[in-house]
Amino acid sequence: NLWRYERPQRGRLREHWQLNVDIFGVEGLEADVEIIQIADAILKTYGAKPDSYKIRVNSLKSAEAVYKDLRLDQVQHRAVAKLLDKRARMSETEFNSSLKEAVGQKTADDLLEYWSKEQPPENIAALLNLLEKAGVSSIVFDPEIARGMDYYTDIVFEVFDESAENNRAMFGGGRYDGLVAEFGVEPVPTVGFGMGDVTLLNFLESNGLLPKLSTETDTAVILIGDVFEDAQTVISELRRQGLNVAVDPTNRKLDAKIKSAAKSGVKYAIFIGEQELKTGKYRLKNLETGQEQELETAELAQALESSRV
Structure with missing residues (x-):
């Protein structure tokens, strides 16, 4: 050095x-x-x-x-x-x-x-x-x-x-x-x-010789509001299923969090707020296509695992 x-x-x-x-x-x-x-x-x-x-x-x-x-x-x-x-x-x-x-x-x-x-x-x-x-x-x-x-x-x-x-x-x-x-x-x-x-x-x-390295993170969890503690159950379950989960616990605006996740190369984002925690269904968004779906925790894990293929 x-x-x-x-x-x-x-x-x-x-x-x-x-x-x-x-x-x-x-x-x-x-x-x-x-x-x-x-x-x-x-x-x-x-x-x-x-x-x-x-x-x-x-x-x-x-x-x-x-x-x-x-x-x-x-x-x-x-x-x-x-x-x-x-x-x-x-x-x-x-x-x-x-x-x-x-x-x-x-x-x-x-x-x-x-x-x-x-x-x-x-x-x-x-x-x-x-x-x-x-x-x-x-x-x-x-x-x-x-x-x-x-x-x-x-x-x-x-x-x-x-x-x-x-x-x-x-x-x-x-x-x-x-x-x-x-x-x-x-x-x-x-x-x-x-x-x-x-x-x-x-x-x-x-000379175009730099390898294009893709992220190993399966999804970014974007928290909406003060839900860090309550969201741990969902986040931990996804990690127990073998998924690589990144969490954005900052107080930045929602748009800034989404842009940060997309810039890092993560393909999917899961949004967790008070409403999602009440219903037990969470929005999974494909950051490349913009497509969204509401899924329960087990369904989230299945969807993210299948996206690896």
Whole structure:
């Protein structure tokens, strides 16, 4: 359970839950392959099709070698990383102008040429090959992925929703071999990712993958007047018959109680007031069709049980 101090927006709330998946102690590419397979498998478990998301990978070591050749200083390096992180939200003209301002025209042109190359570096090519053999078909090389250069040390990846209404990065991770040593212990090779529940929910919504859960409540009992005590005999008998009964004991208006029951997905409502208690017959209303009938307690139970079929 995590909190962040920033303005809430789509995909980023003040409070969220996060799944962290990490592999410690494996230096080789095997750990990167395993971690990305897990990320891919999670989405497939929710029913996601391979063309509904993209896993974009890059090698920070390769990128940093290019930046070194171009003689970027630390300030320029950070500026480029920030621009890449925002590029999807900028127009091409705005991005190119900001890049030129940060590093100069010639260096900007060289960087744009590097990012346009489709040929991945050797370690990324090997990673792609292994993942394709493992059945991960949504993987692509993207030299613009540059997350967390402060602590990621080589391969990084981000998982993007491909739907038009939510075309954004959902989660990501990568290799951070030096981070553990920052806490005063021996350095341990590590790779992992963090997935938040909010962006996952947005992905499931935009791709029509949220299951439609129906309520298990058979009926809502709506009390009319001060009859809570006298209504207990009827309510208890219905529950003894194995029915799931919800009771609205509030003092809200009748219309508000009916709307609340319908909104919760309950199909039937039973109305109990002084008149119903005197006659021993209770109104059972189908909240979907509006149809009503007056029934005794035993008949109520039978009608509600038959509606389950």
